[in-house]
Amino acid sequence: MARVALVTGGTRGIGAAISKALKAAGYNVAANYCGNDAAAEKFKAETGIPVFKWDVSSFEASVEGVKTVEAALGAVEILVNNAGITRDGAFHKMTIEQWSAVTSTNLGSLFNVTRQVIEGMRGRKFGRIINISSVNGQKGQFGQVNYSAAKAGDLGFTRALALENARGGITVNAICPGYINTEMVQAVPKEVLEKNILPLIPVNRLGEPEEIARAVVFLAADDAGFITGSTLSINGGQSMT
Numbered sequence: 001m002a003r004v005a006l007v008t009g010g011t012r013g014i015g016a017a018i019s020k021a022l023k024a025a026g027y028n029v030a031a032n033y034c035g036n037d038a039a040a041e042k043f044k045a046e047t048g049i050p051v052f053k054w055d056v057s058s059f060e061a062s063v064e065g066v067k068t069v070e071a072a073l074g075a076v077e078i079l080v081n082n083a084g085i086t087r088d089g090a091f092h093k094m095t096i097e098q099w100s101a102v103t104s105t106n107l108g109s110l111f112n113v114t115r116q117v118i119e120g121m122r123g124r125k126f127g128r129i130i131n132i133s134s135v136n137g138q139k140g141q142f143g144q145v146n147y148s149a150a151k152a153g154d155l156g157f158t159r160a161l162a163l164e165n166a167r168g169g170i171t172v173n174a175i176c177p178g179y180i181n182t183e184m185v186q187a188v189p190k191e192v193l194e195k196n197i198l199p200l201i202p203v204n205r206l207g208e209p210e211e212i213a214r215a216v217v218f219l220a221a222d223d224a225g226f227i228t229g230s231t232l233s234i235n236g237g238q239s240m241t
């Protein structure tokens with residue numbers, strides 16, 4: 001039987017590429033999303049992957065959401081915590097709403113969703129948890145105190161949870177993408193992209209969502225069991241930490 005994989009934020013951008021790549025690799029995939037029904041319906045029609053709408057920044061919604069996924073597809077064996085947002089602004093002008101939205105979506109969600117599946121994974125002695133962090137969590141970024149803090153938190157979460165579950169057949173790893181060609185980055189003005197961002201990337205281009213997805217498929221594999229607590233940087237050489 002195909003293993004069940006849940007991808008949060010799995011209907012657009014990097015998450016959509018991850019959902020498709022996992023399906024192509026033979027997994028039984030569920031794609032979560034939050035508010036963009038039109039994009040989710042289009043994704044579902046194009047891929048045949050079922051979509052499940054809930055807000056991963058809510059613990060209660062995640063309890064119900066994961067129950068619905070498991071009732072439909074079976075126990076989640078691969079979890080990709082990918083959902084994320086930005087609400088940029090200089091810290092001295094940042095509102096509590098900007099802080100809370102970003103930390104609860106990019107970091108709180110890792111607790112909210114992973115907590116629903118970890119006991120089952122421990123019982124079955126198999127699990128793959130892959131957290132999508134960011135280069136900006138590794139190195140910090142101007143205007144992104146909220147996002148950098150949350151994404152750095154994802155790395156601490158990854159390492160501690162990896163330690164707790166290392167003997168149970170469960171691996172926990174993080175991927176830190178650099179600038180990837182999705183709507184999140186397409187929102188950056190073209191001149192800022194060309195003048196300020198591309199010169200920082202030694203390979204001199206944005207990454208493609210599929211270039212993150214192939215690493216997820218690699219980490220999700222049954223024979224990737226010795227890789228845990230690791231951080232995989234995929235950033236075109238922008239930051240070599």
Ligand code: NDP
Pocket residue numbers: 008009010011012013014015032033034035036037039040054055056057082083084085105106132133134135176177178179180181182183184185
């Ligand atoms: P997109 O904005 O293209 O897509 C985000 C996805 O997450 C959508 O499916 C969206 O759902 C979903 N989502 C957002 N908030 C929630 C929520 N509260 N609950 C459930 N789903 C939610 O983002 P990217 O593909 O660019 O980013 C994916 C991940 O990669 C994020 O964690 C991001 O921080 C990280 N990343 C991205 C980089 C980039 O350059 N693009 C670089 C480094 C890291 P809906 O469609 O309903 O809005």
